Amino acid sequence: MSLRSINNSNETQLITLCKQGDRYACKQLFETYSGKMMALCFRFARDRNEAEDIMQEGFVRVFTKLHLYSGTGSFESWMKRVIVNTAIKYRQKHIVKHNYIELDNLKFMDNSEDIIDQLSKEEILKLIQTLPDGYRTVFNLYVMEGYSHKDIGKALGIEEGTSRSQLAKARNLLKKKLLKLYKLAG
Amino acid sequence: MKRIDQIIKNKLKHSEMPVSDALWSRIESEIPLTKERPKVWLLFLVFAFLTPVLYFSLTGVSNPSHAEASNQQASIDLTNDLSQKPFNNNGINEDAKDYNRVQNELNSTRNLRVNETSFENFTKENNKNTNRAFNNLSSNNRTRAFTTNRAYKRFPSNASIKSTSQNENKNKLQLIEKRRFINPVRNMVKLRSLTSVTNYIKSKKEIHETKNKFLADLKADVNEYAPGCPQVFNLLPNGIYVYADIAGSKSNPSFSGSASFNDIIEQKNTAESSSLSYSASFGIGHNWDSGLVSEIGLNFNQLNTSFSYNEIRILASSMITIDTIYNDTGGYNITRDTTHKTENIPYNRTNVIKMVDLPIKLGYRIPINKNLALTAKGGLNLNLFSTNSGLTFGNEGDIITYGTDSNEEVQLYKTNLGISYTGEIDIDYKIWDRFSLYGGLRVHHYPSNFSLNSNAIQLKFTSIGANMGLKYRL
Numbered sequence: 001m002s003l004r005s006i007n008n009s010n011e012t013q014l015i016t017l018c019k020q021g022d023r024y025a026c027k028q029l030f031e032t033y034s035g036k037m038m039a040l041c042f043r044f045a046r047d048r049n050e051a052e053d054i055m056q057e058g059f060v061r062v063f064t065k066l067h068l069y070s071g072t073g074s075f076e077s078w079m080k081r082v083i084v085n086t087a088i089k090y091r092q093k094h095i096v097k098h099n100y101i102e103l104d105n106l107k108f109m110d111n112s113e114d115i116i117d118q119l120s121k122e123e124i125l126k127l128i129q130t131l132p133d134g135y136r137t138v139f140n141l142y143v144m145e146g147y148s149h150k151d152i153g154k155a156l157g158i159e160e161g162t163s164r165s166q167l168a169k170a171r172n173l174l175k176k177k178l179l180k181l182y183k184l185a186g
Numbered sequence: 187m188k189r190i191d192q193i194i195k196n197k198l199k200h201s202e203m204p205v206s207d208a209l210w211s212r213i214e215s216e217i218p219l220t221k222e223r224p225k226v227w228l229l230f231l232v233f234a235f236l237t238p239v240l241y242f243s244l245t246g247v248s249n250p251s252h253a254e255a256s257n258q259q260a261s262i263d264l265t266n267d268l269s270q271k272p273f274n275n276n277g278i279n280e281d282a283k284d285y286n287r288v289q290n291e292l293n294s295t296r297n298l299r300v301n302e303t304s305f306e307n308f309t310k311e312n313n314k315n316t317n318r319a320f321n322n323l324s325s326n327n328r329t330r331a332f333t334t335n336r337a338y339k340r341f342p343s344n345a346s347i348k349s350t351s352q353n354e355n356k357n358k359l360q361l362i363e364k365r366r367f368i369n370p371v372r373n374m375v376k377l378r379s380l381t382s383v384t385n386y387i388k389s390k391k392e393i394h395e396t397k398n399k400f401l402a403d404l405k406a407d408v409n410e411y412a413p414g415c416p417q418v419f420n421l422l423p424n425g426i427y428v429y430a431d432i433a434g435s436k437s438n439p440s441f442s443g444s445a446s447f448n449d450i451i452e453q454k455n456t457a458e459s460s461s462l463s464y465s466a467s468f469g470i471g472h473n474w475d476s477g478l479v480s481e482i483g484l485n486f487n488q489l490n491t492s493f494s495y496n497e498i499r500i501l502a503s504s505m506i507t508i509d510t511i512y513n514d515t516g517g518y519n520i521t522r523d524t525t526h527k528t529e530n531i532p533y534n535r536t537n538v539i540k541m542v543d544l545p546i547k548l549g550y551r552i553p554i555n556k557n558l559a560l561t562a563k564g565g566l567n568l569n570l571f572s573t574n575s576g577l578t579f580g581n582e583g584d585i586i587t588y589g590t591d592s593n594e595e596v597q598l599y600k601t602n603l604g605i606s607y608t609g610e611i612d613i614d615y616k617i618w619d620r621f622s623l624y625g626g627l628r629v630h631h632y633p634s635n636f637s638l639n640s641n642a643i644q645l646k647f648t649s650i651g652a653n654m655g656l657k658y659r660l
Contacts, residue, residue: 023214025298030210035202042203052209060216116193121201143191144198171190 019066024056033076034059037083042125043140044087046051046133058083084145088155091137116178127177135170142167144167190253219225311458362478425473429481431655433465433628439491439647451643454493454578461490461536463649467545471657487541487630489647493577494534537576543567545608557616562609567630569604606632610653620659628653 011032017025038055045051062082069078116124128136137156141147142163147155149163156163441454469483549563578588612626630649 023217026217026651027210027214030213034205034209038203038205039198039201043198051203052206054204056209056212058214059213063213063217116197117188119196119197124197125201125203128194143195171188174194175190 012071015066015069015071015075018063030059033079036076037079039125040080040083040144041087042142043128044084044091044137046129050090054083054087057090058086061086080145084141088137088141091133092156109146119178127174130177131170131173135166135173138163138166139170139174258648312388354441362552425475425659427473427657428468428470429466429483429624429655429657431466431624431653433467433651433653435463435465435628435630435649435651436460437489437630437647437649439489439493439645441643441645443643450578454643457495457578458491458493458537461492463487463489463651465651465653467653467655469545473551476553478545479551479563481545481547481549481563481565483545485543485545485567487539487543489539489541489649491537491539491576492534493537494532495577535577536569537578539572539574541572542570543606544570547608549609551614554611559614561612561614561624561626563612564607564609567606567608567632569606569632603634606630612653614657622657622659623654624657625652625654627651 011029014025014029018029034055037058041054041058042048042051045054051156062079065082069075113130119127131139138152141152141155142149149160149167150159152163153160156167272321437460439458439460441458442449443451465487466484467483467487469481470482471479472483474481545565545567547563547564547565549561551558551559551561575588608628608630610626610628612624614622614624616622628651630647630651632645632649
């Protein structure tokens, strides 16, 4: 459940109370943002269980580092950054070697965007989850979180060029999967 | 960003997903427990309230002139009651252990009698100039003038604005003046009672500062109310110091005793001569405000005398002569010719007498400038015990050892108890803060010792030497 109607002054009060150790205030904050953060974690995770692990770790970090939130900028953005960093660290800790085959950069039909448009959010999320870990992380950071390749390189400890190539490969793979879905559906 | 990216982003930007119910419990269990921090502002308020309360209850320092001013409200309505406690308002903590003693001392100030003649002279002198000035003020300004302590002191001739009777004014004026005379003594009592306050003052620095404050107030009172003011002395010791010094001296020992020791005494008097002696002292002293100095301590003295004698060594040589002619019996004659030679071999030995004394000295200190002072002291040395060792001539002219050097522990002197006299003149030089260096001349005269055993030699000596030491003012 999420409380959609919390305004800024209420949120500030909740944050203050949470900093003082008020558990109820912390729970309120969690319930406000859990849905969005869960969707974020799901994008980085391979499955729901992993998404919940990232979410758990992320929120624990949010509440223990809450004193570092100075009040400037939106709380949601700050929380998102913490959870994204948690997801990246989680990914780095749980590296699973994929024996994937490099796909050729095939030419696709131009209607991949139309296909995506027809898909629901959950289907798109699941599609993203099928990507290999590295591609999925780079894709999420670049497309969803707006990181630059330079920032991605810093966060993941990879070269900027590697980030670019992984993004391109992530896109290609997504398109292939979309086409496959389309063909299967069709 | 490519179009596919944009589409995906738009689709997923505001997406939410449900979370399981157990997730919050798992998160909550990992959040560390934080105690509710005490409201800092509340602590600050408590501290701000307690600080002045503690300060005034512990120090109890008050400026007597301000205390006077605060007691004199807008209308001056004096009573003939000298029992007003000087310790109200900023007074001493009434829980002081010797509160009763303080009270008794305070009560005794009620009975102080001022020299009437000097008091009258004082008031006449004061009244000459102040009355004229006061009378020139308007009535409003007179009131205002009276409400301040300064005005009160400057215009003593009109004790009360309310009163119109001249006699009543005069009586009240006399009362005020008498109280002003009493004031220094009240400060003196405050100084005495400082010992009770010091039970509640934690640091030596604070005691020192509080004492100095009291003294400054007292001295200000004395300066202001002189010449008719009764003499007050600083009854609290603020010139206590500890000292340690070493000295070197030369002495002229002389020996005396019962007739049975005459030979030994004569030999010692001729054979023993003065040698460099040493002493080391430490103790505690006090510089009084009046200039008096008193000291008590311990003194370790080593009196050395040089004992010289010649040892006669007899050397013998023999010459054997063997005749080469046969004697009557058919043998050779053997003659032996022995000659003797004597030799004087000088010996020197330091005879030692070690004494432990308790010096009690009184003196006078004359400050020369801020850092220099001249001190002259004299007093008694109570000889606590002593040991001696050395050589001397026996009755038959032989050399005997005595004292601690002797296997038989022959005691030559019996000096368990004795009194000697000491005097010294020192120059004190303050080298740093509480430290001062001193040096000077010291004279020590040991007239005799109380001999419990008549079978002993008496020693007299006078030593003159130089000493040097260090003082630390507490």
